[in-house]
Amino acid sequence: MSQDLEHVKCLIIGSGPAGYTAAVYASRADLKPVLYTGMLAGGQLTQTTEVENYPGYPEGIMGPEMMENFRKQAERLGADIRYGYVSSVDFSTMPHKVVIDEVKTILADTVIISTGASAKWLGLDSEQKYSGFGVSACAVCDGFFFRGQDVAIVGAGDTAAEEATYLAKMCRKVTMIVRRDEFRASKAMMHRVLHTPNIEILYNTETKEIVGDGQSVTGVIVVNNITNQETTLDVTGFFVAIGHKPNTDIFKGWIHMDETGYILTKPDSTQTNIEGVFCCGDAQDHIYRQAVTAAGSGCMAAIEAERYLAAKEHIVTA
Incomplete structure (x- = not known):
């Protein structure tokens, strides 16, 4: 040295x-x-x-x-x-x-x-492509921009649950993408999510691709781990909350x-x-x-x- x-x-x-x-x-x-x-x-x-x-x-x-x-x-x-x-x-x-x-x-x-x-990311190319243009790792930072819109959030822990309920206050609908058949969040946080009417939970589901028009996010393709069925969610915001x-x-x-x-x-x-x-x-x-x-x-x-x-x-x- x-x-x-x-x-x-x-x-x-x-x-x-x-x-x-x-x-x-x-x-x-x-x-x-x-x-x-x-x-x-x-x-x-x-x-x-x-x-x-x-x-x-x-x-x-x-x-x-x-x-x-x-x-x-x-x-x-x-x-x-x-x-x-x-x-x-x-x-x-x-x-x-x-x-x-x-x-x-x-x-x-x-x-x-x-x-x-x-922030931990999923590792998708499309995730980085649209980072800051519909993809975010902080609901508190960016949720405001999606008022009245439909968004998705991936994660199953306390942070994901907390951010989902935060987004639900301002967004029309929040779809939670959960990889397993259960949450990792505490019972108190799960209770909040399950009793928030505009949150939908997709269990056994993984994100395959984030789609957009080249400028911003227009949807996300998800796949069911059990049936292998693909679904496209029409969302304008995608939040990553995996830690x-x-x-x-x-x-x-x-x-x-x-x-x-x-x-x-x-x-x-x-x-x-x-x-x-x-x-x-x-x-x-x-x-x-x-x-x-x-x-x-x-x-x-x-x-x-x-x-x-x-x-x-x-x-x-x-």
Whole structure:
């Protein structure tokens, strides 16, 4: 490995609302933060279209433009934003060692993890083709655009059940596509779904193809696992609710996580089990997963990092 070393007060790993907000607050606290964007600069919002539920944008804003604004604000306040990914970490000593792109080692007095989570997809080409144009992995984010329309949602867990009932409040009809002959959701969530009149459940059913007119979704072809019979559902929206995978593999063995890989933080805090390492955004939030909550936790992480450094009297000037 190269001896390319750099010492920083505050290293932020990952961009998106959490990382960029942490960079804004850390910059204002004179921590001179260095942020590495990861493979997807700007995070999940760069893969969405219009964002209407973030405060301060009365006319809405496109996801990529919003993330560009976040980045510009952080840079204007002094954040050093770089393209690169973390290839390994060593949290056994202070300062913490973080290797970037397998060649550069950062020695960081504090580390803010904001690597986010990625939606799990079915793996269909048509799914990616119409992503943002009728295909979504977030009903709370995009359900508003399908008011009065017919939509389908795939999934059988609590998230799918919750999003189906959310969509049912605004959509004319919601069809749930369930691969097995039963739900994996809790009894309480199942009860809500089964007692929502405009939700129809297709058991033993899988999605074969999403169809559209080249611009947006017009339907979805499903197949019954038992009879092999194909059916085309006339829907304008297709929601995938089969879970998310937090982008935290690089921290396994160092940071405490739950069984699915979400980083565990102390109550009412972004502090992890490692001193001086904080986590914010979707890497530790499997409940809300919204841009505004991610930004809020990014603010928390930066404030906690600043207070941690202030309490230590051996702050090293970067």
